Structures are given as C-alpha cells and as structure tokens.
Amino acid sequence: MSSTKPELEKYYKLREEYGVSIYVDRDTVYITTPREKLVDIASKLFNEYQCTFRTCVGTDERPINGFFSLTHIFTDDRSCLYVLVKTYLESDDPRVPSIVSVVPGADWCEMEARDLLGIEFTGRQQYRLVLPPEWPNNVYPLRKEVPYNYRPPVRGVSERVTTTVETGVVPIGPYHPALHEPEYFELYVEGERVVDVNYRGFHVHRGIEKLGESRMTYQQVNFLAERICGICGFEHSTCYALAVEKAAKLEVPERAQFIRSIVLEVERLHSHLLLLGVAFHLLGYDTGFMHTWRIREKIMYIAELLTGSRKTYGINLIGGVRKDINEEKKLKVLETIRELEREFKSFIETALSVPQVKRRLTGTGVLPKEYAVKLSVEGPVARASGINRDARRDLPYAAYKYASFKVPVYTEGDNMSRILVRVDEIFESISIIEQLLDKIPKGPIMLDRYEIPEGRVGVQVVEAPRGGDVHFVITGRGKPYRWRVRAPTYSNIPALKVMLKDQPLADAPITIASIDPCFSCTDRILVIRSDGRREWIRLAGVGI
C-alpha cells in the first residue's frame, strides 16, 4: 500500500537516494536493502531521522527462500511508525557489515545473531555473547536444522576474576544480595571508587524463541511469553499477541483492548512499587521497603480480582482476552486504587525526604542524555536522561489512545531522576486505570473466528515498566516461523558502564537497581538437568 502521508515522504526518498526497496503497510515501513547499503541506511535513520533503534533479528529463511535475513528494527516515534530494515544474506556466506559504528546500541543484538544463527559481522570486534564459552563452534541453535532438544556434549569451565596491582576487584554476582537473579558485574575499584566495570551476563537461557518456533501453537506461545518475566510477563504476552494480530491484520474487540490496557497498568503499578521497595532496601531504609511492599499488596489484590491471579495473569489470547470486568469488579478496583493512591502519596513524600535516601540518590549513577541516545536506552532510564519517549503515546496500542496521560521526563539522568520518573508514573497509571474503567465499551472480549496467514510480519513495541518490550513475529503454519523477543533491560544494561564509572562503590547496587534490571527477561541460556535442577554454565541438557 503506498501512501502520500508527509511523514512517509522521507522514507520514499531513501528509494531514490540508495536504490532500496520501500513498502509501507499501515504503521510499518519495510525497507529491503543490499548489505553494502545497510550502514548508510542505518546511519540515516538513526542519526538524521532520529529514529529509535530497538533491536535486530536474524532469521533462518533458507527453507523459504534459501537465504538468511537480518532485520534491524527502528521506530520513528514522532511519526508513530515502525521501520524495518531487512537484508538478505547468502546461505553460504552469511556476512553483513556491522552498524555498531553508527548505531552503538546494536552491539549485543549483532553478537546474539552471530551466536545463534552464525551471521558474521564485518567491521567490528566479534565475541561470544550469548552462548557459554564451552559451546561447540559451528552449532547455531536458531538455525532450522537444529532440533529444539539438541544437547551438545560439553564440559563446564570456570571463569576466573583477574586483578591488577593498581585496582582491586569487587565481584558483584553471579549470586549477590543486591542481585535477585544470576548476573555478574566485575567492579574495578581504587579505594572506594569504581574505575571500570566488566559485565558478564547471559547465564540463563530458557530457549523460548526456539520453543515458540518449534513445538508450540500460536495460542500456547501467549502463555510462554508471559513466563519470560515474573514481573512484567503480561507486557510480553500482550506484545506477542499484538504482534501476531498485526501480522494477521486482526481487528480485536475494543473491550478486550481496554482490559489489556487496564491490566498492563496494574502490572506497571506492581512493578514500580516493587522496584521502589528494593531501592529503599538497598539504601538501608528498610521501613520504606516494607511500607512500599505493603502498599503493593493492594495491587496484588486488584490483579487477582481482575484476572484470578496475583501474578502471571494468563488472560491474553490472540484475538482478545479470557476474563471480563463486570460492574462489581470495576467498583472494587476503583475503591482500592483510590486507597492506594492516598497511602502512596503520603508515604512517598516522607520516604524521599529521608536524608540518606535523598543524598544517595541525588547526583549518583548519572547517565548523560548523549549516552542515553547513543545506547538506545529504554523506559524510565531514557526518560530520566531527558529523552521524551513512551510507546504508549508514540506508538499507541491496545486502548491507550483513549486515555490522557503525561509522560514524566527529567533531565538530570541520576538515580533520583529514575526513581522520580517511576513515582510520577505510578500516579499516571492510577489515572489511566480510572479513565479506562470509566470509558470501557460494551461488547465481546474475544474474536469468534480468525485466520493467521503464513509469511506475514508483525512487530510490536509495548511500553513495559522497564521500557519498550519488542516482539517480532514472522507467521508460520500453526505457529510462529520466527519469534524474536527483546526485553528493555537488554538495552539498558550497556548503559550501566557509564553510570557506574567514577561512582562510589557503595552506590553500585542502587545504580544497578535503578535501571530495574530483569536479567531473566534478558538472558538466553538456562540449563535444566535431567533431574529438573537448574545449573549454571555447565551444559548437560540445553533447552535451546
């Protein structure tokens, strides 16, 4: 479908300028480019058009057309557009120029495509990111010929900390009281000052993409997607459902979209209150921690009322939702949420005026805007560094277009700003829930019948509490042919290097926590032993 919309003109100009193919379908611009032009196109989109880089997706399309493909996902937030830049790669030479020199945020997704699909990136330093060091070479788990239950014969090796004379090393992780999931930060310190940081992540892989593409149906993947994260799982299942619905061009009933938005905001409230509690705990203010979590209980109650579960709601399906909201529930939700608002308002004023809390949040863990833009950080981390971006407003989905809300933006870029963004968002979420409950239309909550044709592409960004979740789907027969998930922490972790450098060691845990990291959403490898126990690094039964 061609369009003469003014915001699309600049994309059509790319066709003349670079000779690339442009195709527009509703809110998505598809650009297909030869690999020689990829860096120029990426640079144009990122630096000139100021598009946001979200992630890149490698796909094994050999069974369909004999090629590998690499799709870079950008969003033009000012024009409400998704921009997909696709490059086909010869199956016997899957080599492509790296765009890291012009889009630094593409570092990890390129290396992930290299590890999982064997796509080689030229013009950059390549390293193993996702797979463990002892994983055999030339085995690429996301290639279609590799079965989901493939188990390579490998033996675990240990990785040792290295120290120099000048600096000491403080290891944070893989198991540490400040981290609630296994990740490893190596902080190089001089005295109590952090001079450098080394991050070693990807200790966990649940093989979800491979599972979704191989042994699950479209509807089953909803429930798998929800299990990506224990805190923002509903954001993932919504994002997946919306991506599939977009690919299949399904018109989901409005009432279902309202329910999705309401539950998404309930989940945001839960996540932000949880993070605030953790932040207070890390600052030694345990009374604040306990009271925040006490207030959070009200949200758990609302979640249970609306979905039947305190967490992992399980109400999303392709084509709608499974649970309706009746008048009685609506009134109870409104009553509880007003109570929550009142309690939170009086509590947070006190908590943020505790001298140690104020002092240790202000001016620490600073992420300047230029780095935030360069690294394509997401969510409250971006908004605390002066980036005015929120997918709920910029790329509206579900029922957000029916709600009026402010996007809080701070310019200081410090830990306090990241906390304040979340505090403001709590009040905005409460307001959104009230508005949507007031406006919720009557009607069905699920499509009666639908079809999902093969070979369609759907991409969706959902503004999760930590930033934009990205789900990319290529439809297949009865299940996704390719399903790519990118959690916001994936984009935010690289910024920690900037935030932690030259900071006091004591502020490292709160700085790490200030991005509200969700490592399990981000990671790719989890080893499940045959007896059901989890094991780190040693591969004795990989689920990929």
Place this chain on the structure above:
Amino acid sequence: MLLLYLSLVLTTLVGSILSVILDGVERKLKARIQSRIGPPITQTLYDLLKLTVKESKPLHTAPFIYFSVTSVVLTMMLSLVHAHVYALNGNVLIFTLSISLLAVSLTMFTLIPLLIPNPFAYTGGIRELLLSLVNESAYLISLTVTVVTLSIIRSGEHSYIILLSLALSLVVLFISSYALTGRVPFDIAEAEPELASGILVEFSGKVLAVMLFSTLIKRYLVKFILVASLLVNTIGWGVHSLLTSILLTTLLWIIYATISAILGRSRVDIAPLTLGKLYIVLLGLSITGLLVDLYV
C-alpha cells in the same frame, strides 16, 4: 567478697542475656514500625544457638581470627564486669580500666576483617576502621569530658558555661554511642546489600555466632558505660545505680532502635566526614568551656 564476685558474675550474665533479648525486642519494634508482626523476642537467641551447631568454614587466617574473635568477646565481658563494679563503687580507676578495655576490644573488633582474604570483608574492614578512627576517639573524649564536667558541677563551684560544655559533650556522647552500635546510617561496614555483609561475610557457624554476640555485647556495653557514668556522677554509686543503669540502658536501646528504623544507610565518604566535622566543633566548644571554667 565472694558475694560481690557472685553478684558481678550474675549482673554480667544478665547483661549478656539482656543484650540478646534486647536485640529481639529491637527486631520486634522495627517490625511493628514497618507494619509487620516480626519474629518473637527470643529469635536472636535461637539464631545464635542455631549457629553454634552449624559447620564453621575454615579460613586461611583462621588461627589469628579465632584468637582475635575470642579476645574481643572476653575483653568486652571484662569491660562489662568493670563497668558494673564502677556503678557499684564509683571508683574512677575501675572506670578508666573499663573504658580502656572497651577501647582495646573495639580496636580489635575493627582490625579482624582486615585479616580476612575477601574483598567484601576487606572493604568493610576499611570502612569500619575509618568510622572508628572518628567515632571511638569522640566517644572516649566526650565520655571523659562529661565525667569531668559532672564532677565539677557536683563540687558546687561552677559557672554557667560549664552547663553548656556538659550539654555539648552529651550531644557528642549520645551521637558517638549511637554510631558505635553500628546501626543505620552507620552500618556501612556490614552494608548487607552492598558488601554481602562485609566484615561478617566469611564467618560461619560458631565463629559467626561469637562475632554476632560480640556485636550485641558492644551495643549493650557502649550504652551501659554512658548511662553508668552519668548516674554515678549524679545520683551516686551503689546497687540502685547499677539497677537504674541496666534499666536506662534498656530504654536507650529502644530509643536507638526506633531512630534506626526511620533512617537509611550513609556512605563511607559521607558518614566519617560529617561526624568528624560535627565532633570537632562540638567537642572543641565543650573542652574550651571546661578550660574556661577551670582556669578563668
């Protein structure tokens, strides 16, 4: 004489048990402030007893550490015995011996983490050392100044300036005694979420139990010496002074527990510096007032 020794052993035993029970009370109190039910007040006792039957993970420097940990507890107990004697007889020499033993035990307590080959313990140890350098000296100086000013006031011939001097030294005494107990915002050496318990990270089993017990005894002792020195120099010495000291120590423990529930943790580059500046100003003024009263 035998009766005196028996009563001393008894009161010291009461002090030791009380410190463990008061920690349980503190946990309960904090829980109530935080809208929780909290553990029973005997929980700390159960924790310590449980640790004594748990395996101790040996360290490279184990002999030094075991020696130091045992010495810390014994020195603190000895200091506590002398503090009790002081409350009973008001002997200044006994008082001096008690605070000297306290100073020795606190110094040893501070140095133990530096013997442990672990970056968290070492960092915690350095933090403890920095805080102690500022805090212990302020505690001991302000205690001395308080006792001297109280003696002058009791003698009857004093100017009003000495009252100001006393007030200032008391402020320092209470702040430094609070900081010495290692509660927030001054728990930077342990800082569990930052340093994975810092100075305690490598301890386990019986050694951890003894270290935790020494922390509790330290909390009790620091407050008891403060209270006893005030009471002996105001209401006089004797059994009533000893019993009132124990009672007021309990009260002070509860007050400190309440304060710690409403604050957050400070940082190693903030806490010692802030305390140092405060102590210099207050103690400077207090000592100047004392000297003015003595010589002018």
